[in-house]
Amino acid sequence: MSQSMQVSRADFDRLMVPNYAPVDMIPVRGKGSRLWDQQGREYIDLAGGIAVNSLGHAHPELVEVLTEQAHKLWHVSNIMTNEPALRLASKLVAATFADRVLFVNSGAEANESAFKLARRWAHDNVGPDKHEIIACSNSFHGRTLFTVSVGGQPKYSQGFGPAIAGISHVPYNDIAALAAQISERTCAVVLEPLQGEGGVIPASTEYLQAVRELCDKHGALLIFDEVQSGMGRTGKLFAYMHSGVTPDILTSAKGIGGGFPIAAMLTTDRVAPALSVGSHGSTYGGNPLGCAVAERVLDIINTPQVLDGVAQRHALLTDGLRALADELGVFSSIRGQGLLVGAVLAERWRGQAGQVMQLAQQEGLLVLQAGADVVRLAPSLIIPEADIREALGRLRSALQKLAE
Numbered sequence: 001m002s003q004s005m006q007v008s009r010a011d012f013d014r015l016m017v018p019n020y021a022p023v024d025m026i027p028v029r030g031k032g033s034r035l036w037d038q039q040g041r042e043y044i045d046l047a048g049g050i051a052v053n054s055l056g057h058a059h060p061e062l063v064e065v066l067t068e069q070a071h072k073l074w075h076v077s078n079i080m081t082n083e084p085a086l087r088l089a090s091k092l093v094a095a096t097f098a099d100r101v102l103f104v105n106s107g108a109e110a111n112e113s114a115f116k117l118a119r120r121w122a123h124d125n126v127g128p129d130k131h132e133i134i135a136c137s138n139s140f141h142g143r144t145l146f147t148v149s150v151g152g153q154p155k156y157s158q159g160f161g162p163a164i165a166g167i168s169h170v171p172y173n174d175i176a177a178l179a180a181q182i183s184e185r186t187c188a189v190v191l192e193p194l195q196g197e198g199g200v201i202p203a204s205t206e207y208l209q210a211v212r213e214l215c216d217k218h219g220a221l222l223i224f225d226e227v228q229s230g231m232g233r234t235g236k237l238f239a240y241m242h243s244g245v246t247p248d249i250l251t252s253a254k255g256i257g258g259g260f261p262i263a264a265m266l267t268t269d270r271v272a273p274a275l276s277v278g279s280h281g282s283t284y285g286g287n288p289l290g291c292a293v294a295e296r297v298l299d300i301i302n303t304p305q306v307l308d309g310v311a312q313r314h315a316l317l318t319d320g321l322r323a324l325a326d327e328l329g330v331f332s333s334i335r336g337q338g339l340l341v342g343a344v345l346a347e348r349w350r351g352q353a354g355q356v357m358q359l360a361q362q363e364g365l366l367v368l369q370a371g372a373d374v375v376r377l378a379p380s381l382i383i384p385e386a387d388i389r390e391a392l393g394r395l396r397s398a399l400q401k402l403a404e
């Protein structure tokens with residue numbers, strides 16, 4: 001059987017396209033907030049597959065629903081619709097501002113769909129000149145050519161040929177900059193209500209309200225990229241619900257499938273018709289396996305029990321991080337919402353977030369970075385409080401080594 005073939009981390013360097021540099025261990029099993037590697041070493045996982053494993057590893061109900069669906073129907077393409085997709089769409093519409101849903105496979109594809117929808121909508125309703133997209137500096141929207149162009153970080157777009165035209169960038173949380181840039185040519189403004197990759201930076205409510213007003217004034221659509229901030233991550237089902245500012249299009253991925261690849265673009269009856277039959281599509285989009293899992297993820301997360309639990313865990317985690325900051329001086333501030341938390345490295349340790357990741361791993365703890373200066377934590381939304389306490393202990397050991 002092919003499964004008995006021995007493989008190791010060294011094979012990665014020999015076999016794989018070298019666009020990633022994975023850590024030196026290979027995880028083989030996960031349960032809840034714990035992972036085990038090939039050698040049987042155990043880790044507490046505060047990385048959560050980059051904010052994806054919203055219910056931890058191998059959640060029994062997700063295993064059950066996936067297995068059940070696997071015995072029934074895997075794939076039919078969009079030549080046919082399917083029951084899990086319709087049930088999931090119905091629940092997403094009931095739970096949000098949206099009237100309509102498009103299922104795709106990744107955050108980048110959801111954003112690609114959102115940008116294409118915004119352009120097509122403006123094209124059909126106003127005219128071809130209304131195609132400009134305004135995004136925020138230091139944002140992240142995915143790795144397709146359109147989404148790296150909108151993300152606007154040169155390191156992700158350089159060397160890939162001409163970027164997509166008609167995109168500009170303004171500083172995040174700076175309403176004057178947006179007011180100066182937006183015009184009748186703007187078809188959409190896109191932003192993350194809580195910037196993830198950019199350093200775990202929340203948008204202020206006043207900013208979001210003012211962005212909404214500017215969009216309405218100029219007939220531009222407002223797109224919220226909630227690929228990372230959505231699906232309960234901030235303690236509400238979507239981050240926009242904290243501010244009460246409603247977008248015209250919202251993208252969701254990462255946590256929506258709890259680890260099964262699926263993504264969604266949500267929008268309204270006013271905007272959706274621009275993607276008429278044949279204008280856009282995706283072979284796997286709305287795949288029954290992904291939709292069945294995501295339906296159960298939504299059922300579990302969209303409850304007061306889980307969402308309130310996120311706020312409690314946020315308090316425990318950030319109190320612990322602040323205590324470590326006071327004791328060791330390694331962090332200058334702790335920020336974020338819910339269970340997307342950033343610990344900003346103090347002056348002396350700037351640029352060393354990767355080093356913290358490595359030291360933490362040696363202590364049996366998995367964390368993320370958001371840029372070189374911010375240690376990012378995105379654990380399971382239902383991580384046991386005991387695991388948070390133990391993780392803080394392991395982090396303390398790692399930070400002591402950093403501070404030595």
Ligand SMILES: *Cc1c(COP(=O)(O)O)cnc(C)c1O
Nearest residue numbers: 106107108140141142196227228
């Ligand atoms: C991760 C992320 C994406 C890209 O998602 P993929 O599934 O990797 O394509 C887009 N936007 C935000 C805010 C993200 O955090």
